[in-house]
Amino acid sequence: MQGDLGWFGLEWDEVVLQSRQDERHRAALDRLAAAGRLYRCDCSRSKIKAHGVRGADGGWVYPNTCRAQVVGGDWRSVTGVIRARLDDARLALADESGLDLSQTPATALGDPVVRRRDGAVAYNLAVVVDDADLGVTRVVRGRDIALSTATQVALQRLLGLPQPSYRHHLLFLEENRAKLAKLHGAVGARQLRARYSAAELCGVIAAAAGLSEHATATSPRELLSGFAWRKVRVADQILRLTGTDLVWVGAAASATGVERG
Ligand SMILES: [Zn+2]
Structure with a gap:
């Protein structure tokens, strides 16, 4: 990890x-x-x-x-x-x-x-x-x-x-409402690293989290300068793996996100 x-x-x-x-x-x-x-x-x-x-x-x-x-x-x-x-x-x-x-x-x-x-x-x-x-x-x-x-x-x-x-x-969830995590076998890091550069993946995640408007390539270090918690979405967000692409679907219907992983 x-x-x-x-x-x-x-x-x-x-x-x-x-x-x-x-x-x-x-x-x-x-x-x-x-x-x-x-x-x-x-x-x-x-x-x-x-x-x-x-x-x-x-x-x-x-x-x-x-x-x-x-x-x-x-x-x-x-x-x-x-x-x-x-x-x-x-x-x-x-x-x-x-x-x-x-x-x-x-x-x-x-x-x-x-x-x-x-x-x-x-x-x-x-x-x-x-x-x-x-x-x-x-x-x-x-x-x-x-x-x-x-x-x-x-x-x-x-x-x-x-x-x-x-x-x-917030949590990133897959559509069955389980956590979107390697733990659940949903999306593996290896799979993502094969498809995305670190900067591209960071862009996808930043957009889903509310830190940037578009999924443009970026890095954690770059995001730091403009970071504010008020920008971070409150609601859990759903991401879907389509083929090899990680696609941000939108907010989960209700912000539970508290089921134990
Ligand atoms: Zn006991």
């Missing part, structure tokens, strides 16, 4: 591999354990599903069933899933774009998994620890992640970490 991003003309200051943050992630789990926040969850997917409550993200809400199974400093010896007990309070939260992300994450989605069954630290905790370690003060990301923000802020508060500001932007 770094290769594709570099080809496209995106630049970065530093590459930090999440796997190298292991020690810091474990230290965060130690802190949560010391605060009595970690518990062992034995619930199967089907048990959680049987509870029958859908979250706003389309997934099944975890009903915090196992909260009594508190694990302490010996969390490393626990096999299986470990969750963190969040406060049951509502978090008032809005991102820079004005998107209201207020939520009671403990009940809206359920206490988050912080260590997965396979022993890996789960996304919500990893991203919170990494952002703090790297001194990230501003997070810009797709709207598909928006509903996780309250959970992440709740974890930041438990860990006493600073809260970055957030902004969530």
Whole structure:
């Protein structure tokens, strides 16, 4: 992916591999354990599903069933899933774009998994620890992640970490409303690189995003000088692969874009 991003003309200051943050992630789990926040969850997917409550993200809400199974400093010896007990309070939260992300994450989605069954630290905790370690003060990301923000802020508060500001932007979708992403096998980077130069592709994307009137060749660096968030379309946009051409169709009918990828 770094290769594709570099080809496209995106630049970065530093590459930090999440796997190298292991020690810091474990230290965060130690802190949560010391605060009595970690518990062992034995619930199967089907048990959680049987509870029958859908979250706003389309997934099944975890009903915090196992909260009594508190694990302490010996969390490393626990096999299986470990969750963190969040406060049951509502978090008032809005991102820079004005998107209201207020939520009671403990009940809206359920206490988050912080260590997965396979022993890996789960996304919500990893991203919170990494952002703090790297001194990230501003997070810009797709709207598909928006509903996780309250959970992440709740974890930041438990860990006493600073809260970055957030902004969530539109998504490019394919017409079946799944995300237009390599992840879904919709359009691969290799396919696009075979058809377009980086400047041409950047032009197509810039026009679809609202940053330029026509799909004229450009680069991220060129777009920077005239960049303003007010130019960026709010509604999710549909792109279609016609033959080898990536064609911008227009705005998606409703701006959901929050289904989990
Ligand atoms: Zn459970």
